[in-house]
């Protein structure tokens with residue numbers, strides 16, 4: 105009998121670790137490496153949010169709180185859903201966790217039984233499949249293509265749903281592609297879900313505020329109110345407020361599910377950090393002025409990166425609507441040989457060779473379930489991005 109559980113055996117180690125470790129080793133060896141793997145804004149947390157945290161410490165708000173969030177934060181979250189999404193939730197329909205990650209994990213743990221299927225469009229955020237597997241469920245991947253800007257079609261969603269489907273995980277804007285669904289594109293998907301009343305929607309809206317060119321964000325429960333009773337709308341402060349280290353995420357949905365998620369959290373981590381919760385109250389209730397300021401910077405970088413990548417031989421990069429990622433496809437590079445003599449078999453060998461030969465660290469597409477491609481995070485300086493993209497151009501120009 106194995107000492108380790110069956111569920112841990114079902115989970116694979118993070119596929120991104122190989123490239124990250126290699127980048128670290130090269131840097132330590134004195135090589136000039138530009139990392140484009142970061143999943144977090146390079147901006148600092150705004151001062152008003154930091155001040156609220158300092159105030160919380162001074163006021164002694166340093167004790168246990170209710171397991172799934174203080175009433176003040178739940179009230180701020182209800183106000184946010186009303187203000188930004190036109191959604192009415194009561195505080196008892198809200199759960200606050202240690203990052204959006206814990207919220208998603210709790211929801212899957214609270215609902216999946218062996219054999220239950222979770223439909224996940226690919227490419228996907230790396231944690232969805234493994235979280236589903238850890239909870240005993242079965243991820244069902246539905247591939248998208250660059251032709252649709254990596255957006256799932258209604259036909260593909262329809263074909264993926266079976267009697268065993270419990271959840272459809274929807275992520276817009278997406279990590280890793282930056283693709284965001286317009287209201288009409290989303291409506292086509294919610295129409296499919298209306299025909300399958302046993303399927304619930306987990307909408308991961310983590311990048312809601314990071315959209316460009318006047319794109320209008322939409323979320324399933326808002327686009328199709330008939331799905332309200334089977335939708336968990338997940339969000340958090342990590343990305344929009346540059347608060348990844350504070351670890352506050354939240355969700356709203358049917359009380360029955362929120363109660364079950366609280367049960368899990370109360371028996372595992374208990375409340376998220378009390379000080380971070382007070383900081384999140386300020387993030388949601390305070391000024392939102394820096395969001396458009398940061399977005400103007402992200403948009404400028406996105407435009408530069410997409411233009412430079414499309415100028416590289418063998419690379420084709422769709423222009424995404426949001427987040428801080430681009431997902432260039434590299435079909436035309438596969439089978440070629442690099443300047444140093446490495447044959448590009450797949451996107452993993454592409455990323456490794458790019459790192460070894462040009463000192464640019466990107467995450468290969470197989471890690472996100474759609475190849476051959478790679479992900480670039482443009483949450484780094486314009487100078488870094490310009491230099492990295494010109495090295496990618498040189499790398500591609502030398503392929504033969």
Ligand SMILES: Cc1ncc(COP(=O)(O)O)c(C=O)c1O
Nearest residue numbers: 203204205229279310340342353
């Ligand atoms: C799509 C997506 N969902 C959820 C998360 C988790 O966010 P948090 O840092 O709040 O746990 C991330 C973080 O990278 C993400 O990219």
